[in-house]
Amino acid sequence: GERPDEDLLEGLNPPQRDAVTYRGSALLIVAGAGSGKTSVLTRRIASLLRGREAWPSQILAITFTNKAAGEMRERVEALVGDSARGMWISTFHSACVRILRREAEQFGFTSSFTIYDSGDSRALIKRLVKEHEADAFGLTPAAVMSKISRLKNELADAESYARTANMNDPVERVFVDLFADYQRALQRANAFDFDDLIAQTVYLFRAFPKVADVYRRRFRHILVDEYQDTNHSQYALIRELTKPIGSDAEPFAAAGGMMIFDAPAEDDPANAPASLTVVGDSDQSIYAFRGADIRNISEFEKDFPGAKVVLLEQNYRSTQNILSAANAVISNNFDRKDKKLWTDVGAGEQIVGFTGYSQHDEAQFVADEVEVLRKAGVDYAQMAVFYRTNSQSRALEEIFIRSAVPYKIMGGTKFYERAEIKDALAYLIAVANPADEMALRRILNKPRRGIGDVTETAIARYAADEQITFRDALANASALGVGPKIQAAIVQLDAVLAEASELMLPATGELAPSTAVADGLQLLLSKSGYSDALRASKDPQDEARLENLDELVAVTREFARNNPDGTLIDFLAEVALVSDADDLEDASGVVSLMTLHTAKGLEYDAVFVTGVEEDLIPHRISAGEPGGPQEERRLFYVGITRARKRLYLSLAMTRAQFGEVSVAMPSRFLQEIPAELLSWRQSPGDVNSRGGTRSRALNARGSGFGGSGRRYGDDLVPKSTSMERFANRIPAKVRDNGDMQLAPGDRIRHDDFGEGRVDAVTGEGAKRVAHVRFDAGGTKKLLVKIAPIAKL
Ligand code: ATP
Numbered sequence: 001g002e003r004p005d006e007d008l009l010e011g012l013n014p015p016q017r018d019a020v021t022y023r024g025s026a027l028l029i030v031a032g033a034g035s036g037k038t039s040v041l042t043r044r045i046a047s048l049l050r051g052r053e054a055w056p057s058q059i060l061a062i063t064f065t066n067k068a069a070g071e072m073r074e075r076v077e078a079l080v081g082d083s084a085r086g087m088w089i090s091t092f093h094s095a096c097v098r099i100l101r102r103e104a105e106q107f108g109f110t111s112s113f114t115i116y117d118s119g120d121s122r123a124l125i126k127r128l129v130k131e132h133e134a135d136a137f138g139l140t141p142a143a144v145m146s147k148i149s150r151l152k153n154e155l156a157d158a159e160s161y162a163r164t165a166n167m168n169d170p171v172e173r174v175f176v177d178l179f180a181d182y183q184r185a186l187q188r189a190n191a192f193d194f195d196d197l198i199a200q201t202v203y204l205f206r207a208f209p210k211v212a213d214v215y216r217r218r219f220r221h222i223l224v225d226e227y228q229d230t231n232h233s234q235y236a237l238i239r240e241l242t243k244p245i246g247s248d249a250e251p252f253a254a255a256g257g258m259m260i261f262d263a264p265a266e267d268d269p270a271n272a273p274a275s276l277t278v279v280g281d282s283d284q285s286i287y288a289f290r291g292a293d294i295r296n297i298s299e300f301e302k303d304f305p306g307a308k309v310v311l312l313e314q315n316y317r318s319t320q321n322i323l324s325a326a327n328a329v330i331s332n333n334f335d336r337k338d339k340k341l342w343t344d345v346g347a348g349e350q351i352v353g354f355t356g357y358s359q360h361d362e363a364q365f366v367a368d369e370v371e372v373l374r375k376a377g378v379d380y381a382q383m384a385v386f387y388r389t390n391s392q393s394r395a396l397e398e399i400f401i402r403s404a405v406p407y408k409i410m411g412g413t414k415f416y417e418r419a420e421i422k423d424a425l426a427y428l429i430a431v432a433n434p435a436d437e438m439a440l441r442r443i444l445n446k447p448r449r450g451i452g453d454v455t456e457t458a459i460a461r462y463a464a465d466e467q468i469t470f471r472d473a474l475a476n477a478s479a480l481g482v483g484p485k486i487q488a489a490i491v492q493l494d495a496v497l498a499e500a501s502e503l504m505l506p507a508t509g510e511l512a513p514s515t516a517v518a519d520g521l522q523l524l525l526s527k528s529g530y531s532d533a534l535r536a537s538k539d540p541q542d543e544a545r546l547e548n549l550d551e552l553v554a555v556t557r558e559f560a561r562n563n564p565d566g567t568l569i570d571f572l573a574e575v576a577l578v579s580d581a582d583d584l585e586d587a588s589g590v591v592s593l594m595t596l597h598t599a600k601g602l603e604y605d606a607v608f609v610t611g612v613e614e615d616l617i618p619h620r621i622s623a624g625e626p627g628g629p630q631e632e633r634r635l636f637y638v639g640i641t642r643a644r645k646r647l648y649l650s651l652a653m654t655r656a657q658f659g660e661v662s663v664a665m666p667s668r669f670l671q672e673i674p675a676e677l678l679s680w681r682q683s684p685g686d687v688n689s690r691g692g693t694r695s696r697a698l699n700a701r702g703s704g705f706g707g708s709g710r711r712y713g714d715d716l717v718p719k720s721t722s723m724e725r726f727a728n729r730i731p732a733k734v735r736d737n738g739d740m741q742l743a744p745g746d747r748i749r750h751d752d753f754g755e756g757r758v759d760a761v762t763g764e765g766a767k768r769v770a771h772v773r774f775d776a777g778g779t780k781k782l783l784v785k786i787a788p789i790a791k792l
């Protein structure tokens with residue numbers, strides 16, 4: 001008979017079929033770029049579901065970014081429909097957050113823990129370095145931070161590190177103290193940093209085998225994409241999850257001292273380890289600087305004896321010219337297994353090279369070429385521009401804006417790293433997790449309310465003396481021994497936080513309305529005086545900051561629409577996990593700009609790799625590091641293998657960086673590409689003899705060096721079109737409906753959802769909730785006091 005998954009195998013080549021249908025305990029798929037690794041993983045999941053070999057809830061698939069997770073979920077759903085619900089397809093970090101939310105109470109955290117991103121960690125470490133006067137020992141915050149991160153990725157905690165460190169060395173002693181203090185501060189704040197999310201989950205599984213067994217029993221099929229970029233802690237997590245069930249359950253003493261051996265026999269098939277499938281390409285390992293270890297791939301067969309290995313060699317993404325260039329470049333790395341990627345789609349266009357006079361000239365070339373492609377029928381969404389460092393995007397953005405090319409920066413916007421956004425999130429965190437002292441300290445004097453360092457120290461001291469939290473100390477303003485004005489300011493801040501908590505964290509048993517996060521955020525921004533302070537400011541950047549805050553409110557409303565049951569804590573977790581390779585928005589209809597690191601796993605019809613210069617790619621900092629230049633070559637390989645049909649490699653003769661204009665040299669990688677594959681539109685020799693739009697653009701800017709165009713302040717860079725979608729929808733002020741009377745049967749209009757009819761009204765006072773059935777479909781619970789509604 002026909003296999004239930006026959007259609008899933010359609011069009012696959014024989015090794016791809018093998019990879020989808022193999023049913024052993026361990027499978028390694030190694031293959032070059034564009035050979036279908038991710039596609040095969042997706043089909044394998046679909047095939048397991050289709051054949052009823054697995055429930056969706058038994059599948060755990062790990063991708064490198066949240067965006068990749070979303071895409072994989074969509075594809076699986078397209079193949080098997082609704083039955084895909086309940087699968088865990090996520091990044092390592094997101095999966096660990098979900099596990100920790102359930103289990104945090106096992107080891108001294110609560111499930112409302114905060115996640116510290118690198119900015120938060122840096123702030124905390126900065127404070128500790130200052131307190132320990134560690135800079136006297138040459139320990140900078142950056143150095144401490146990267147060392148702690150590296151140790152955590154290797155699963156060394158403060159205690160185990162102290163045991164191996166040379167404690168005769170005073171620098172080591174200070175570092176060990178710092179590490180331990182940092183960890184204590186996190187624990188006190190009920191917070192995990194990024195590295196902890198993984199490491200603590202591993203510790204949890206090791207310390208509580210029964211908890212580990214719950215997840216081993218649950219996840220029967222584990223699949224990991226981009227395995228070449230896993231670090232040791234991620235590897236350890238996979239190892240824990242793929243142990244046989246009950247394998248490390250210790251007999252435990254039950255009441256009355258009787259020993260209970262409930263670990264079932266290991267050879268019972270019901271206790272067999274989960275099946276593990278990993279895919280990867282060691283030529284695309286680009287995260288060694290974050291502890292990624294290629295050995296996880298090369299030693300897979302040793303780690304999982306009997307593993308099947310599948311090699312894929314046919315590339316389905318790129319033209320032969322692009323592939324030949326990629327093969328030629330990567331073959332310069334020694335210490336690698338030679339892979340021969342081939343394709344049958346034909347040679348395709350030549351690769352286009354361009355050398356600009358300056359980075360502006362280079363950017364103009366890209367913008368012009370984008371328009372040429374557009375007119376030839378290539379969608380903006382099918383074009384991408386890559387660069388090695390974030391700062392290179394500025395020149396591109398300026399020209400794109402002037403040329404009216406719609407674009408979106410993937411990852412690098414750092415929206416969530418902007419000061420005003422971090423402030424607003426700190427307000428939310430202060431509500432969600434009152435133990436988080438860092439968040440409270442951050443908002444103490446934002447906006448300025450006269451609470452300076454002296455008062456902050458007084459609050460901290462009072463908290464320490466009374467053995468209460470920083471938050472509780474705030475609530476005791478009169479006991480702090482500060483002046484009446486400052487006391488009033490503290491009382492006011494405390495009251496705003498309390499009011500927001502009541503709104504956003506409903507008493508047990510009660511559901512917060514889906515819009516509580518948005519409403520609460522608006523309340524916090526308005527009643528704290530934060531928005532007003534920006535509005536009153538004469539600094540033009542403050543207007544952009546206000547817009548960014550509006551955008552954040554829009555994000556919370558969007559969150560409410562997508563997650564009707566989403567809580568404040570869910571929202572904060574989602575935001576914290578938006579890694580630098582991710583974005584909450586999509587990039588349809590716009591050109592994507594991103595770093596080469598962010599480009600991993602993606603593909604576009606047309607790709608521009610810009611700044612192909614020495615000191616950029618390979619980057620200057622790689623020169624002194626062991627394996628550095630080789631990793632840069634892999635990064636370049638990742639970049640060029642993203643292209644399906646068209647590849648452009650561009651550089652500039654001069655580049656303004658850090659306020660200086662310097663002469664740039666072509667990257668050595670360019671010379672590694674066979675000359676016949678490359679056609680130069682513009683080479684250094686003919687810069688002075690060209691016509692057309694480019695020289696006009698150059699003339700218009702005078703010298704062509706940086707600095708003649710308009711400079712945008714960081715916050716003045718116009719936001720991308722997708723952000724503008726949200727403009728004008730958000731009321732500038734928080735709505736206060738007073739105690740608007742509403743009864744079942746009343747009709748209302750909501751700013752976002754349109755007209756509807758009140759079904760019921762529950763709760764009292766400020767927490768009165770209207771249950772509204774909207775004409776456009778769907779019901780919502782709205783907080784009457786502040787929802788953007790009007791009675792009709
Ligand atoms: P990378 O190493 O860049 O992550 P990959 O090995 O994961 O690449 P995929 O992204 O899965 O490769 O596939 C590359 C492209 O080839 C995709 O557009 C995919 O749809 C297509 N593809 C894969 N296998 C086949 C096939 N058998 N027939 C036709 N197209 C295929």
Ligand code: MG
Pocket residue numbers: 037038039225601
């Ligand atoms: Mg892939």
